[in-house]
Amino acid sequence: MPELPEVETVRQGLIPHLEGAEIARVEVRRPDLRWPMPPDLVQVLTGARVTALRRRSKYLLADLDGRGSLLMHLGMSGRLLVEDLSLAEFHRDPAILPQHDHVVLETGAGTRITFNDARRFGMVDLVREGEIHPLLAHIGPEPLEDGFDAAVLARAFAGRRAPVKQVLLDQRIVAGLGNIYVNEALFRAGIDPRRAAGRIGPARIAALTGHIRDVLTDAIAAGGSSLRDHRQATGELGYFQHRFQVYDREGAPCPRPGCDGIVRRIVQSGRSSFYCPRCQR
DNA sequence: CGGTTCTCCTGGCAGC
DNA sequence: TGCTGCCAGGAGAACC
Numbered sequence: 012m013p014e015l016p017e018v019e020t021v022r023q024g025l026i027p028h029l030e031g032a033e034i035a036r037v038e039v040r041r042p043d044l045r046w047p048m049p050p051d052l053v054q055v056l057t058g059a060r061v062t063a064l065r066r067r068s069k070y071l072l073a074d075l076d077g078r079g080s081l082l083m084h085l086g087m088s089g090r091l092l093v094e095d096l097s098l099a100e101f102h103r104d105p106a107i108l109p110q111h112d113h114v115v116l117e118t119g120a121g122t123r124i125t126f127n128d129a130r131r132f133g134m135v136d137l138v139r140e141g142e143i144h145p146l147l148a149h150i151g152p153e154p155l156e157d158g159f160d161a162a163v164l165a166r167a168f169a170g171r172r173a174p175v176k177q178v179l180l181d182q183r184i185v186a187g188l189g190n191i192y193v194n195e196a197l198f199r200a201g202i203d204p205r206r207a208a209g210r211i212g213p214a215r216i217a218a219l220t221g222h223i224r225d226v227l228t229d230a231i232a233a234g235g236s237s238l239r240d241h242r243q244a245t246g247e248l249g250y251f252q253h254r255f256q257v258y259d260r261e262g263a264p265c266p267r268p269g270c271d272g273i274v275r276r277i278v279q280s281g282r283s284s285f286y287c288p289r290c291q292r
Numbered sequence: 293c294g295g296t297t298c299t300c301c302t303g304g305c306a307g308c
Numbered sequence: 309t310g311c312t313g314c315c316a317g318g319a320g321a322a323c324c
Contacts, residue, residue, distance in 0.1 A: 014317060045300075045320090069318080087317055088302075111302085130301045132318060146320095173295060182319075189317055238317065280296065283315085 013069060013085045015154070015187030016230035020249060021091055022066045025124070028093055029061045029073060033119035041113040045086065045134045048114075055137055056081065056116070068150045068186035072138065079140040082147075086132030092125040151185045154223050159185060161217035168208040168216060175211060176204035176279050185223065191236060191258045194285050196223045198257045203291045204284040205277070229254070257285040265290060 013021070037056045042048040049055075059075040066072070071091075073081040085091075094101045096117065107127055114126040114135055126135060138144045151167070152159040167184045168175070178184055179193045188196070197204050199222035202215060211219070230236060235249035238259075256266045257274050265272035265287040272289030 017317075045318090084318080086301095086319090106303095108303095128301095129303065130316090132301070171294080177295085180319090191317060236317080281298085282318095 013089070013235070014189035014192050015066075015069060015227055016192070016233075016251065017235035017249065018066055018069050018071060018085065018187070019231050020235040021085070022064055022071055025071075025091060025093065026064050028118065028120070028122045028124065029064050031061065032122070033058065033060050034075075034116055035119045036115075036117040038115040039113070040115065041131075044113060044128060044131045045084075046136065048135050049137050052114075052135070052137060055079070067147055068153070068182055069189070070147065077140065079142065080138040082134075082136045082138050082144060083126065084134045084146075086128060086130060086134070088130040089126065089128035089133035092123075092127055094123040094125070096121045096123055149183050151181075151183050153186050154188070154227055159220070159224075161213070161220045164220050165213055165216045168211060171208040173208060174205050174279055175202060175208040176284055178208040179223075180282075187227070188223065190282055191255070192223075192226055192230065194258045195226045195256060198286060198291060199226060201291055203288075204279060204286050206292075257287065260285060 034056050035058075037053045039048060039053055042052075055075070055078050059078050061073045062076050063074045064071065065074065069084060071083045075081060090107065092103070092107065094103075108129065111127045111129045112125050113128055113131075116124045118124070126133070136144070138147075152163060164185070168178065171178055176193055176197065179188050179196070180190070194204070196219065200215065200219040202211060202219060230251040233249055233251035233254065234247065236251040236255070237248040238252060260274045261276040263274045265274060267287065267290050270287060270290045272287040274285055275288050277284050277286075
């Protein structure tokens with residue numbers, strides 16, 4: 012499901028419920044997601060205080076005072092549901108099946124936070140105090156922070172013969188991009204997703220850098236994209252999906268003013284790419 | 293090392 | 309309505 016904007020949206024929605032809260036109760040209902048959860052997960056979390064809720068790429072990290080961090084990835088279909096236990100009734104979307112509630116946390120303030128993931132591509136793990144988690148060790152720069160600029164991207168692209176689409180999906184190059192936002196950023200930059208990354212000139216790389224930042228910023232402001240699964244932590248839908256210019260728009264006219272191209276869908280390394288053959292070169 | 297393909301799992305939807 | 313096949317936002321592992 013979730014790319015950087017969706018994970019960031021979930022993080023912002025969870026902050027009021029988690030930051031500063033004590034985890035009073037923990038229940039693990041199904042420990043076998045993409046990887047098995049650590050056996051001492053319940054023990055470490057119970058009684059821990061969350062000092063900060065951070066995001067790195069598509070991972071969420073809840074820092075636990077003196078006990079390392081809780082690390083979560085939503086995979087394709089993961090969600091974090093928030094319920095106020097003081098309310099007698101909580102309306103839960105019936106499409107979110109309770110058999111996929113894998114971890115349930117209750118805070119001292121009476122909030123229940125449920126990790127639900129139908130496809131179980133997500134993960135929940137612990138980062139031990141002082142440890143660098145292997146899944147975080149090789150992730151590239153955050154696109155919305157200092158450290159991501161045209162020079163960095165140019166260096167990463169240099170000599171690469173793989174299609175730029177594929178290179179941008181590599182989390183070691185830049186953090187947090189997934190299929191939707193790579194398609195949208197390449198459209199904004201006017202770059203053909205099939206083009207070899209090493210054959211893009213410096214000016215176009217510089218423009219691409221800006222478009223990556225812009226599309227992510229726009230999407231966060233819109234609460235992310237809700238296709239099938241994504242909800243904000245509040246349960247609200249994101250609405251950036253209404254602003255897709257090419258993603259999932261096969262056959263639609265190119266949205267660029269004056270261009271009479273038709274959005275095309277191709278498959279690159281097993282994933283759909285959408286682009287305008289007239290204005291993406 | 294770089295590049296490509298496969299795989300995990302479940303659910304929704306188009307098409308017949 | 310019911311069945312089948314295809315597709316899906318991720319990303320590590322295994323292959324050449």
